[in-house]
Amino acid sequence: MNAQPPSTLPDLDRRTFAWFVDKGMQVLMFVGGISAIVFIIGIFVFITREALPFITGTMDFGEFFTSPRWRPTSENNPTYGALALIVGTASVTGLAMLVAVPFSLGAAIYIAEFATGRKREILKVLVEMLAAIPSVVWGFIGLSIMNPLIIETFDVPIGLNIFNAGVILGLMAAPIMTTIAEDALKAVPDTYREAAEAMGATRWQIVWRVVLPAARNGLVAAVLLGVGRGFGETMAVLMASGHAINLPEGIFDSVRALTATIAAELGETVQGSDHYRALFTLGVLLFIVTFVINLTADLVVRGIRKK
Amino acid sequence: MVDATAPTAAAEAKVAVRDLTIRYGDHVALKDVTLDIRENEIFGIIGPANSGKTSFLRALNRMDTFTPGMHVEGEIRFAGHDIRKINNLYALRKRIGVVFPLPVGLPLSVYDNVALSPRLSGVKKRADLDVIVERCLRRAALWDEVKDRLKSLGSLLSGGQQQRLTIARALSQEPDLLLLDEFSIAVDPVTTMRIEDVLKELKEEVTIVLVTNLVQQARRLADRTAFFLTGECVEIAETEAYFDGRVKDTRSSDYVEGRFG
Numbered sequence: 001m002n003a004q005p006p007s008t009l010p011d012l013d014r015r016t017f018a019w020f021v022d023k024g025m026q027v028l029m030f031v032g033g034i035s036a037i038v039f040i041i042g043i044f045v046f047i048t049r050e051a052l053p054f055i056t057g058t059m060d061f062g063e064f065f066t067s068p069r070w071r072p073t074s075e076n077n078p079t080y081g082a083l084a085l086i087v088g089t090a091s092v093t094g095l096a097m098l099v100a101v102p103f104s105l106g107a108a109i110y111i112a113e114f115a116t117g118r119k120r121e122i123l124k125v126l127v128e129m130l131a132a133i134p135s136v137v138w139g140f141i142g143l144s145i146m147n148p149l150i151i152e153t154f155d156v157p158i159g160l161n162i163f164n165a166g167v168i169l170g171l172m173a174a175p176i177m178t179t180i181a182e183d184a185l186k187a188v189p190d191t192y193r194e195a196a197e198a199m200g201a202t203r204w205q206i207v208w209r210v211v212l213p214a215a216r217n218g219l220v221a222a223v224l225l226g227v228g229r230g231f232g233e234t235m236a237v238l239m240a241s242g243h244a245i246n247l248p249e250g251i252f253d254s255v256r257a258l259t260a261t262i263a264a265e266l267g268e269t270v271q272g273s274d275h276y277r278a279l280f281t282l283g284v285l286l287f288i289v290t291f292v293i294n295l296t297a298d299l300v301v302r303g304i305r306k307k
Numbered sequence: 308m309v310d311a312t313a314p315t316a317a318a319e320a321k322v323a324v325r326d327l328t329i330r331y332g333d334h335v336a337l338k339d340v341t342l343d344i345r346e347n348e349i350f351g352i353i354g355p356a357n358s359g360k361t362s363f364l365r366a367l368n369r370m371d372t373f374t375p376g377m378h379v380e381g382e383i384r385f386a387g388h389d390i391r392k393i394n395n396l397y398a399l400r401k402r403i404g405v406v407f408p409l410p411v412g413l414p415l416s417v418y419d420n421v422a423l424s425p426r427l428s429g430v431k432k433r434a435d436l437d438v439i440v441e442r443c444l445r446r447a448a449l450w451d452e453v454k455d456r457l458k459s460l461g462s463l464l465s466g467g468q469q470q471r472l473t474i475a476r477a478l479s480q481e482p483d484l485l486l487l488d489e490f491s492i493a494v495d496p497v498t499t500m501r502i503e504d505v506l507k508e509l510k511e512e513v514t515i516v517l518v519t520n521l522v523q524q525a526r527r528l529a530d531r532t533a534f535f536l537t538g539e540c541v542e543i544a545e546t547e548a549y550f551d552g553r554v555k556d557t558r559s560s561d562y563v564e565g566r567f568g
Contacts, residue, residue: 191409192414195405195413195473198400198404199405200480201397202397209423210413213414214414
């Protein structure tokens with residue numbers, strides 16, 4: 001018999017522990033990755049299923065999008081006009097962005113480009129702490145501090161309005177936008193700054209001419225994330241907006257937001273009733289709007305990259 | 308020791324460096340370097356890695372303000388001004404063009420890369436910018452390759468093209484002094500030769516400081532060359548002196564002949 005030649009090669013057919021760990025981790029990571037898709041589809045299916053009987057039955061599309069009369073609890077003649085809610089959410093979010101964009105971009109530029117050493121570290125920690133304040137606390141600030149302040153300063157009858165909710169929401173969204181925008185600015189290679197610096201560009205010229213254009217994608221993403229945050233925020237808006245169904249004529253009018261309506265009314269409804277299903281229809285609307293915002297952000301960013 | 312305030316040498320040299328010492332924290336990158344760079348010469352600096360060549364360049368246009376921990380002592384006079392005492396740092400840097408080892412194509416179009424510096428200085432008219440951009444790109448031997456795609460991103464050009472773009476950008480500053488830091492590291496030999504030809508022509512108008520790893524490149528281009536070794540300026544001599552044994556320090560000729568480093 002031929003003796004097996006002594007081999008220095010490892011057994012090529014034996015699967016080692018590391019091989020199994022690798023396979024196992026791949027499966028685990030796959031599950032983690034795929035779960036995001038599963039959840040998003042699951043949520044959409046669930047809220048749509050709850051809303052569908054209303055959408056195909058009682059709902060009048062014309063009324064839903066053009067009428068400000070949201071009277072789901074009327075015994076004789078319930079109406080489901082969501083226009084006031086849509087306008088409420090849009091106006092509050094719009095004002096919030098007017099507040100948040102300059103603040104957050106300014107803060108991000110300062111932290112990323114101008115602040116140094118300890119000052120910068122402290123600022124970063126503070127901004128991150130701001131982002132961690134619960135929304136109900138912001139709502140409380142709107143209710144108990146901003147409310148009397150607005151009444152006194154602007155001499156208006158009620159301080160719970162678009163202005164209050166917009167400012168609160170803007171301050172709430174600013175820290176997270178700052179963090180994302182700062183990441184985008186930090187991702188711009190230092191070689192760009194150095195090259196511009198060597199050309200005799202001032203700090204501001206470097207920021208304006210080189211860093212901001214280079215970070216444009218990330219900055220767009222930061223702003224759109226803030227918009228998404230504004231659309232979805234519930235508690236603070238519920239507390240600060242006045243929660244009145246109303247087509248506003250100015251920023252000192254009270255409004256009601258889509259999210260706040262769902263939060264405030266869902267507990268009071270009978271499961272399966274038109275009112276219940278109408279609230280889920282508002283949920284579908286919110287879902288679609290946020291989806292479109294994110295998709296737009298993605299396409300914008302891709303478009304820029306391709307160019 | 309040379310008297311730091313000695314006016315004689317400073318008056319005639321484009322750049323007069325006196326007792327220049329550069330530290331990063333406790334680490335001394337360059338110590339007691341004294342040398343003059345003359346008007347319209349190509350001044351070569353050779354030496355192995357960590358010899359302080361790049362630190363020297365960074366000190367010349369005050370990039371130390373951009374580098375945390377970098378401390379510069381001694382005196383550098385540029386065109387008669389002590390660059391540590393001037394009020395407008397940006398104006399100084401505008402007169403000094405820099406080309407880095409790895410090309411930095413800013414994420415702007417080819418046109419905007421070259422037009423950036425003029426724009427920073429306030430040139431606004433499109434026609435004026437067009438003239439500057441074309442002239443600088445031509446002088447950097449890049450115009451023919453990019454004239455049809457001035458609007459495309461500068462960072463999409465090849466490495467060699469980007470390096471010439473960087474040179475065009477430096478020229479758009481209309482500098483008095485051009486600092487080149489191992490510009491040919493990421494550039495193919497053919498392009499390197501083209502850039503070297505460009506530099507020989509430029510010498511008529513600007514003073515050039517050329518830091519290079521390639522001894523032969525220094526020999527081809529530099530009128531005089533300094534040899535830096537671990538932070539010390541060992542030798543300053545006519546470049547040819549390194550090759551025919553006229554240098555004072557044996558380490559200099561050893562280095563160019565490849566016996567160490």
